[in-house]
Amino acid sequence: MTKTISTKDMIVIGLMLFALFFGAGNLVFPVMLGQLAGTAVSEAAIGFLLTGVGLPLLGVIAFSISGQPDLLSLTNRVHPIFGLIFTTTLYLTIGPLFAMPRTGSVSYEIAIKPFLTEQDNAIPLFLFTISFFALSCFLSLNPSKMIDIVGKWLTPLLITFMAILALTTLLYPLGQPMAPQVKYESYPFFQGFQEGYLTMDALAALVFGIIVINAIKDKGAHSPKLLLQTGIKSSILAAAILAVIYFVLAYIGASSVEKLNYLANGGEVLAQISQHYYGTYGGIILGIIVLLACLTTAIGLTTACSSYLQSLIPHISYKTYAVLLSLVSALLANAGLNDLIQISEPVLKILYPLAIVLMLLTFFHPLFKGKRQVYWFSLTFTFLVSIVEGLSSSKLKIVSLTNLYSDYLPLFDIGLGWIIPALIGAILGFIWPVSKRRNEAI
Numbered sequence: 001m002t003k004t005i006s007t008k009d010m011i012v013i014g015l016m017l018f019a020l021f022f023g024a025g026n027l028v029f030p031v032m033l034g035q036l037a038g039t040a041v042s043e044a045a046i047g048f049l050l051t052g053v054g055l056p057l058l059g060v061i062a063f064s065i066s067g068q069p070d071l072l073s074l075t076n077r078v079h080p081i082f083g084l085i086f087t088t089t090l091y092l093t094i095g096p097l098f099a100m101p102r103t104g105s106v107s108y109e110i111a112i113k114p115f116l117t118e119q120d121n122a123i124p125l126f127l128f129t130i131s132f133f134a135l136s137c138f139l140s141l142n143p144s145k146m147i148d149i150v151g152k153w154l155t156p157l158l159i160t161f162m163a164i165l166a167l168t169t170l171l172y173p174l175g176q177p178m179a180p181q182v183k184y185e186s187y188p189f190f191q192g193f194q195e196g197y198l199t200m201d202a203l204a205a206l207v208f209g210i211i212v213i214n215a216i217k218d219k220g221a222h223s224p225k226l227l228l229q230t231g232i233k234s235s236i237l238a239a240a241i242l243a244v245i246y247f248v249l250a251y252i253g254a255s256s257v258e259k260l261n262y263l264a265n266g267g268e269v270l271a272q273i274s275q276h277y278y279g280t281y282g283g284i285i286l287g288i289i290v291l292l293a294c295l296t297t298a299i300g301l302t303t304a305c306s307s308y309l310q311s312l313i314p315h316i317s318y319k320t321y322a323v324l325l326s327l328v329s330a331l332l333a334n335a336g337l338n339d340l341i342q343i344s345e346p347v348l349k350i351l352y353p354l355a356i357v358l359m360l361l362t363f364f365h366p367l368f369k370g371k372r373q374v375y376w377f378s379l380t381f382t383f384l385v386s387i388v389e390g391l392s393s394s395k396l397k398i399v400s401l402t403n404l405y406s407d408y409l410p411l412f413d414i415g416l417g418w419i420i421p422a423l424i425g426a427i428l429g430f431i432w433p434v435s436k437r438r439n440e441a442i
Contacts, residue, residue: 034253
């Protein structure tokens with residue numbers, strides 16, 4: 001007999017999913033976007049919501065629809081080699097190389113740094129990150145109760161504080177939004193769209209999707225229809241909360257410039273705003289809540305990445321992977337928030353278009369009957385553009401290719417040059433003759 005999922009359980013799962021997504025970048029990037037976008041904050045925020053909320057929602061639903069047990073199985077639809085490389089790169093990106101270290105650095109920026117003098121920065125950062133990742137590692141070794149703890153206690157507390165901060169800034173704004181900075185002057189919507197990449201949530205959705213499915217199964221539901229329905233409802237709830245908070249944070253950032261001037265990152269902005277309104281106690285409360293939110297995300301990422309790596313190399317224990325990932329994350333977190341953001345941006349510009357196309361193809365999988373060439377051509381053409389877009393924002397920029405794409409490829413200058421090649425690749429793959437030697441449908 002199929003068990004139904006109660007509304008209460010669906011809400012708890014939705015809040016758990018929100019808390020997994022709402023970690024380091026989700027706090028700092030909307031605020032910084034608001035500061036830089038100024039009077040164009042609404043357009044920029046809508047673009048940000050498409051990649052920061054819409055894509056994670058799409059990712060979880062796509063995973064639910066696919067019926068695949070994990071991301072590696074899903075990406076194997078393209079090719080086993082692609083599946084292994086893409087999946088491993090994605091896990092390392094949202095794990096020890098970028099997203100996990102960022103949970104530690106954001107926690108430090110908001111919870112610790114505002115109460116220290118500038119001279120104290122290096123040693124406290126090192127001690128804090130070691131302690132933070134030691135705790136997240138310990139908790140990730142037995143995460144079975146994470147869903148109920150996060151969904152029932154942490155998330156409501158976080159939402160309550162954000163609601164209080166939002167009401168305060170709406171009733172007593174710091175000032176009026178200023179003119180947009182250079183990169184938001186011409187195309188604020190598309191700039192916001194790319195800024196949403198930095199949250200890494202669309203990539204994380206491909207990993208957290210299986211956590212949602214398992215959480216629903218733990219509540220007693222196993223039929224594909226019920227899994228899909230509950231997955232969609234809980235994802236929509238999480239996405240709705242994220243969207244409201246992002247808009248609020250973006251507005252807070254936009255209204256803060258007149259009083260605080262332009263600051264280095266969103267962590268500093270949020271910390272100074274909280275102290276402005278609530279003094280030292282407000283800073284402490286915000287710091288504790290941010291610390292817990294980032295800790296939750298770190299636990300989820302440690303669990304997911306360790307489980308994946310153990311599936312690749314089973315003779316190394318889950319516990320060993322958790323310890324190694326936490327150690328690497330602690331060391332990289334000492335690079336500081338600004339450097340982590342700068343380093344991760346080119347990688348995300350390469351990975352995000354691939355993830356978006358993979359999600360869309362997963363939705364349309366039944367329409368082209370799972371023909372492998374559709375996946376292969378579409379993702380190959382996407383990669384040929386996304387790698388140039390990614391490298392163009394780094395020191396490895398390929399000037400000749402960048403100029404060529406800029407001159408002849410539509411949408412390249414606004415970071416969406418991969419869209420037309422991806423579509424052409426899908427059409428080409430669809431009409432490509434099926435090999436007689438093997439079954440090309442997957």
